[in-house]
Amino acid sequence: MPAEIDHAKRALRADLRERRALLSDQQRAAAEAGITARLDELIAARGARSVSCFLSTTTEPGTRAFIRAAVARGIRVLLPITRADGLLDWAVADGDDEVNIGLHGLPEPTGEILNPMALDEVDLLIVPAAAVDRSGMRMGWGRGYFDRTLGSMQKCPPVYAVVFDSEILDEVPRDVHDQPVTGAVTPLRTVVFPLS
Numbered sequence: 001m002p003a004e005i006d007h008a009k010r011a012l013r014a015d016l017r018e019r020r021a022l023l024s025d026q027q028r029a030a031a032e033a034g035i036t037a038r039l040d041e042l043i044a045a046r047g048a049r050s051v052s053c054f055l056s057t058t059t060e061p062g063t064r065a066f067i068r069a070a071v072a073r074g075i076r077v078l079l080p081i082t083r084a085d086g087l088l089d090w091a092v093a094d095g096d097d098e099v100n101i102g103l104h105g106l107p108e109p110t111g112e113i114l115n116p117m118a119l120d121e122v123d124l125l126i127v128p129a130a131a132v133d134r135s136g137m138r139m140g141w142g143r144g145y146f147d148r149t150l151g152s153m154q155k156c157p158p159v160y161a162v163v164f165d166s167e168i169l170d171e172v173p174r175d176v177h178d179q180p181v182t183g184a185v186t187p188l189r190t191v192v193f194p195l196s
């Protein structure tokens with residue numbers, strides 16, 4: 001990618017990472033409660049029966065309460081497993097809290113491994129992001145996993161990024177391969193892009 005874009009992304013990621021690290025346990029708990037409520041509303045509004053999500057780390061907006069409750073209600077939730085070739089495998093969340101530590105030190109599901117095509121069967125994708133902008137461009141953590149995944153899907157269902165409220169920016173640095181998202185879910189609101 002062009003050097004200026006690469007540099008701008010790195011600088012912005014460092015800034016965002018630092019801000020996430022500063023949140024208190026109380027702020028994280030409130031964010032997880034908000035994210036759970038927003039995601040519950042979203043899948044109800046979309047009538048989704050099968051979704052993909054991700055197992056949040058301690059600094060990401062918490063998705064685990066949502067996953068646990070969705071699985072208990074009979075929603076099929078696929079969770080990503082990183083592969084060395086830059087693609088993602090998937091496993092169905094089974095409602096227990098057992099996790100493996102994956103390739104990049106991220107929490108990953110245990111359970112039967114499904115190949116990248118498993119994603120073609122979901123009604124809605126819930127993806128991690130470092131930030132999104134008002135046009136729907138998404139910036140991740142820099143390995144291109146979701147750009148590759150979204151770019152290779154036959155027919156892509158709606159995609160919502162999970163971010164903190166302060167991470168919806170006017171503009172994020174953009175490469176040609178970057179894939180836009182449909183909307184974003186924050187602890188306080190759900191937005192659909194483009195935001196006017």
Ligand SMILES: Nc1nc2c(c(=O)[nH]1)N(C=O)[C@@H](CNc1ccc(C(=O)N[C@@H](CCC(=O)O)C(=O)O)cc1)CN2
Binds near residue numbers: 017
């Ligand atoms: N919880 C969670 N699971 C996820 C993602 C995520 O963002 N969150 N991913 C979303 O795509 C995929 C993994 N993506 C990754 C993206 C970057 C790096 C990484 O190591 N990046 C930098 C350092 C990170 C930073 O700048 O803060 C590095 O290369 O050293 C690892 C995995 C799949 N699973």
Ligand SMILES: Nc1ncnc2c1ncn2[C@@H]1O[C@H](COP(=O)(O)OP(=O)(O)OP(=O)(O)O)[C@@H](O)[C@H]1O
Binds near residue numbers: 139140148151
């Ligand atoms: N569709 C693609 N095909 C091949 N390489 C890609 C593709 N998308 C991204 N990449 C490569 O992946 C690397 C990281 O891209 P980028 O910084 O846009 O990732 P990201 O969206 O922040 O990460 P993630 O999706 O893992 O959260 C870049 O070197 C880029 O060239």
